[in-house]
Amino acid sequence: MNLIFLGPPGAGKGTQAKRLTARLGIPQLSTGDILRKAVADGTPLGQKAKALMDAGKLVPDEIVNGIVDEALASSACAKGFLLDGFPRTIPQAVALDEMLQRRGCKIDRVINMVVPTEVLVERLSGRRTCPKCGTPYGKDSPPKKPGICDKDGEKLVARPDDEPDRVRQRLLEYATKTALLTGYYKARGVVRDVDGVGTVDEVEERIIRALK
Ligand code: AMP
8 A cells, every 4th residue: 555644743644654554564754754864874965954954944855756766666665655754845746646657556545634733833842753763752652761762762852843943934834835735636536634633542543444
């Protein structure tokens, strides 16, 4: 199954993507996680992306399109994939169509996670993330041991772009560029809106129902 998770920052895409990919046995392709790793490793890609990411702005389409095209070429994606955080602009969605057409596949479902802005702001301000595997933790999904990642024991950190002024910029980028994508995919009948407010288990069950 080839899936896209759409939704504003803080909607729970990363948390739910990690659960769903484990359940379905398909990889999560998170452009944010890939870019953060490139920044941490100090690669040329990371150096280009860092200032934009820190400011809460989108990285240029050509850069993220290249990352996704390369990731889709991996044999791990042969049985399906879950795109988390991509596409974020109409040109990215057009580029994705072209990548999938070349590989003879298509998007089966777009899960659009719907969460009110005040809940997003509250979630992002309390969010802590594992710098190694990217797993996010918050009030609704706390780690078993405070401040420590359940998966790899790393110390959790606040993402620089979760600072209040960057959050405002990211929500603006979402509203002006990414929100348009639901219309792009709705015309194909593949979009399912999912209420993203509730416990992580509740939202997961709604997503599972939306995939049927
Ligand atoms: P995320 O982890 O999905 O919230 O992404 C964190 C940051 O990475 C975003 O604020 C952007 O700066 C950058 N980024 C991630 N995915 C994309 C994308 N598809 N297009 C442009 N920038 C992206």
